[in-house]
Amino acid sequence: MAPDIDWGKNIRLMLDIGCTDASFGVSLFEKDVLTLSLELNDDLVDLGQVALERGVPAVVSALATKRLPFPSGVFDAVHCGSCGVHWHSN
Numbered sequence: 001m002a003p004d005i006d007w008g009k010n011i012r013l014m015l016d017i018g019c020t021d022a023s024f025g026v027s028l029f030e031k032d033v034l035t036l037s038l039e040l041n042d043d044l045v046d047l048g049q050v051a052l053e054r055g056v057p058a059v060v061s062a063l064a065t066k067r068l069p070f071p072s073g074v075f076d077a078v079h080c081g082s083c084g085v086h087w088h089s090n
Helices: 023-029 042-053
Strands: 013-017 034-038 077-080
Touching: 013 023, 023 034
Parallel strands: 013 034, 013 077
Antiparallel strands: none
16 A cells, blocks of 8 residues: 655655656646656657746656666655656666
8 A cells, every 4th residue: 555645745856757748747846846857758858848948847858768867765756657668676
């Protein structure tokens, strides 16, 4: 069973992978959660620019073939919606 999520309290920093237009991050920003939005699909990188223009922290880069540049434990939670990422233990 997943723990209760108290947005803005026990979840303050979120990573959103496969964010498309960063709408998830926008909705969490209103709940005092800072979300870094990453779009991994080369065809959708322009939507990362849209996220930046909306004032949402985003990385505008195709990262699909790269290891993410964040140390372990930085984010309180990670969201991956329909991004087609194959997760590996390394």
